[in-house]
Amino acid sequence: MDAIVIKGGKKLRGEVSISGAKNAALPLIASAILTGGRNTIKNVPDLHDVGTMARVLEQLGAEVSGRRTLQIASSSINKFEAPYDLVRTMRASVLVLGPLVARYGRARVSLPGGCAIGARPIDQHLKGLEAMGAKIELNHGYVEASCKRLRGATVVCDISTVTGTMNLMMAASLAKGRSTIENAAREPEVEELARVLNKMGARIYGAGTAVIDIEGVDDLHPVEHAIIPDRIEAGTFMAAAAVTGGNVLIKNCLLEHLEVVIAKMQGAGVEVSADAGGIGVRGGGELRPLDLTTQPYPGFPTDMQAQFMVLAALANGQSVLTETIFENRFMHVPELTRMGADVNVQGRVAIVRGPTRFMGATVMASDLRASAALVLAALVARGTTRVRRVYHLDRGYERIELKLRKLGANIRRVKE
Numbered sequence: 001m002d003a004i005v006i007k008g009g010k011k012l013r014g015e016v017s018i019s020g021a022k023n024a025a026l027p028l029i030a031s032a033i034l035t036g037g038r039n040t041i042k043n044v045p046d047l048h049d050v051g052t053m054a055r056v057l058e059q060l061g062a063e064v065s066g067r068r069t070l071q072i073a074s075s076s077i078n079k080f081e082a083p084y085d086l087v088r089t090m091r092a093s094v095l096v097l098g099p100l101v102a103r104y105g106r107a108r109v110s111l112p113g114g115c116a117i118g119a120r121p122i123d124q125h126l127k128g129l130e131a132m133g134a135k136i137e138l139n140h141g142y143v144e145a146s147c148k149r150l151r152g153a154t155v156v157c158d159i160s161t162v163t164g165t166m167n168l169m170m171a172a173s174l175a176k177g178r179s180t181i182e183n184a185a186r187e188p189e190v191e192e193l194a195r196v197l198n199k200m201g202a203r204i205y206g207a208g209t210a211v212i213d214i215e216g217v218d219d220l221h222p223v224e225h226a227i228i229p230d231r232i233e234a235g236t237f238m239a240a241a242a243v244t245g246g247n248v249l250i251k252n253c254l255l256e257h258l259e260v261v262i263a264k265m266q267g268a269g270v271e272v273s274a275d276a277g278g279i280g281v282r283g284g285g286e287l288r289p290l291d292l293t294t295q296p297y298p299g300f301p302t303d304m305q306a307q308f309m310v311l312a313a314l315a316n317g318q319s320v321l322t323e324t325i326f327e328n329r330f331m332h333v334p335e336l337t338r339m340g341a342d343v344n345v346q347g348r349v350a351i352v353r354g355p356t357r358f359m360g361a362t363v364m365a366s367d368l369r370a371s372a373a374l375v376l377a378a379l380v381a382r383g384t385t386r387v388r389r390v391y392h393l394d395r396g397y398e399r400i401e402l403k404l405r406k407l408g409a410n411i412r413r414v415k416e
């Protein structure tokens with residue numbers, strides 16, 4: 001296992017280029033199941049989770065080659081099972097469920113099980129597929145879905161779910177007749193998937209809003225597509241510039257995906273300028289306490305909550321962070337506390353009192369974004385921090401230590 005060792009105190013300066021979006025790459029890889037033939041996906045981030053999704057497709061019989069540009073040949077798919085040992089390492093593997101049922105009429109996908117941040121059920125995915133005529137059985141920890149041909153249906157999601165909306169959009173694309181997904185997730189990655197499905201010949205209207213209409217077609221053809229940038233990676237580097245009091249230009253990001261994050265950061269007293277060249281973040285001023293509630297897009301993203309907790313800890317006063325999406329997404333708190341933070345968690349609410357003078361320590365990463373928060377605290381801490389189990393980071397950040405070192409951080413990866 002690797003660890004990352006950081007000597008804190010350096011102000012980050014310079015430019016950083018954002019990679020392709022993890023949470024767009026994963027559904028796009030799964031969507032190749034729908035077309036047969038050879039799909040080409042460009043600007044793919046070099047992440048552990050992308051590798052896992054490629055392995056899931058290979059497990060089905062597809063041929064996947066390349067790294068930043070993936071070639072996926074899916075005509076050779078001849079198996080319809082996503083096994084437990086892959087799904088348990090990455091719950092997004094469940095994204096093969098909709099495409100397999102839609103194109104092959106069958107799928108056997110391990111239930112993802114919970115993860116560090118919550119139970120994360122997939123009941124909405126299954127409810128929607130059943131509404132489209134799929135027979136769903138739960139056997140020995142697997143979902144077994146079958147249907148000769150899905151038929152269009154109206155699905156009202158009880159809760160806005162990103163991968164649920166994606167699974168149902170992909171399934172409905174090849175269903176017979178018209179479908180409507182109500183209370184759909186509005187995330188940019190949902191919109192990106194709809195964009196690619198429409199390039200494949202699907203007829204999807206309203207992606208990016210809470211009501212998505214899909215006119216089913218008989219088949220879809222392979223495409224070539226370059227993925228949108230990762231708004232959460234961009235937000236994480238914005239936070240890194242802010243907490244170190246640095247001056248960083250974040251390039252290759254889409255401003256319209258970061259409006260709430262930019263506004264929240266400006267409200268905390270960070271100078272943020274945004275133009276066609278990217279997002280400029282200049283820290284160093286006095287930080288003001290913040291009141292933050294995570295919401296489905298376009299609200300404040302849950303994937304940025306841990307990073308903003310570090311910013312809140314440095315602010316002068318009491319901040320309130322409310323996590324409404326996941327039931328256990330304060331795993332970063334115990335470790336930040338060991339580095340000197342003053343955080344009091346009451347259920348879904350964390351009260352953060354600052355200013356904190358973070359101290360270096362040996363800490364343990366627990367989930368992807370919690371690990372990012374530990375790195376941010378380490379960048380500003382007095383002394384040296386050792387973040388262990390950084391495979392959590394590698395799931396969602398492409399060579400984060402190289403990008404941070406280029407910005408002047410004293411950071412290195414070590415083998416443990």
Ligand code: EPZ
Nearest residue numbers: 023092120121122123124125159161162163303325326368
């Ligand atoms: C996606 O997860 C992202 N992952 C997550 O990013 C992100 O945190 C999350 O959306 C919320 O924005 C990918 O896109 C691969 P949800 P997803 O279904 O789709 C409940 C990261 O750090 N729910 O939108 O699994 C669920 O328990 C990862 O990159 C049901 O109850 O999240 C949660 O409380 C972490 N039933 C809420 O909805 C369902 O059928 C939102 O979950 C589905 C979800």
